Amino acid sequence: MRKFLLKRALMLPLVALGVTFLLFSLTGLLPPEMRASIYLQDQRELTPELMRELIKEHKLDAPLVVRYGSWLGNLLKGDLGYSETARMKVTDAIKTYLSATLELTIFAIIPIFFIGTRLGTISAVKKDKWPDQLTRLLAITGYSLPTFVFGLLALMFFYGWLGVLGPGRYSFETDMLIHSDAFKSYTGLLTVDSLLNFKPAVFWDAVKHLILPASVLCFGSVAMLIRITRTSMLEELNKDYVRTARAKGLKESYVIANHVRRNAMIPVITLVSLQFVRLLGGVVITETVFDFPGIGRWGVKAAQQLDLAGVMGFSLMSALLFVMANTISDVLYAVMDPRIRYGE
Secondary structure (H helix, E strand, O other), rough: HHHHHHHHHHHHHHHHHHHHHHHHHOOOOOOOOHHHHOOOOOOHOOOHHHHHHHHHHHHOEEEEEEEEHHHHHHHHHOOOOOEEEEEHHHHHHHHHHHHHHHHHHHHHHHHHHHHHHHHHHHHHHHHOOOHHHHHHHHHHHHHOOOOOHHHHHHHHHHHHHHOOOOOOOOHHHHHHHHHHOOOOOOOOOOHHHHHHOHHHHHHHHHHHHHHHHHHHHHHHHHHHHHHHHHHHHHHHHHHHHHHHHOOOOOOOHHHHHHHHHHHHHHHHHHHHHHHHHHHHOOOOOHHHHHOOHHHHHHHHHHHOOOHHHHHHHHHHHHHHHHHHHHHHHHHHHHOOOOOOOOOO
């Protein structure tokens, strides 16, 4: 395991280097004048003289390798340029929007895992009985219903009709408070910072604004996890070691919990880790429907407005998150299944 972790740790910089070079090469298809916009904080200040200065300063008319080296040097200094869409530096935009998406992801991924694996297990154990039929119906509904439809229905019912659980990340009163001197940001996660600042009203307000978008994300992802868990459980239930355990007189609940479900979790871990990265990389539709200021909505706006600095920062962040998630899922394989040993 140590050798495997060491190899993965050494591979991460190489993968990051390859990803950055690929992304930068794609921007090389654009003319130098368009690439110079990365370094502008106000497009209205652009003049022909300033354009020529930016192209010369940042070597935008130099060969690709030279330009990549200059850009990589800025990247290592934490300078990814200025995002016109976010009206701030790209690094600051990623910190701001990613913290909001991370909070939403945490509130969604925990029920996704526990509800999905639980219902998938019940569906497999009660195969072809009414719990299985009901769970499969729920999975098909969640898998088939478009996210934006479910989101709009939830928003119309709870906010439009009942007047609760509104869109956005927080209310106007909370907005005024968290941007005042009376509130200090420690983590960027509003629910955590509100508790650290002893502001229970802010915590409850943040939770209320997370319930609907997290529920929408949970409904669609749980459906997929139920199907994967059910299929994996059914495959394990038909293996010889399960029949042997039953023949020894072990309780069915013990066999399911300590043998079958543990071995069936390997494909589930893969799916959950990829789902976590998908959610953390930004769930554009859900964030748009609920007017949630997350990383995904910012990335789409940056692409729509040809905000090259924003697109590069968003793409780089998503790629690195994906590589890290794959590494973590491989480590969890060995934790869940002792038969898996890397580097031996």
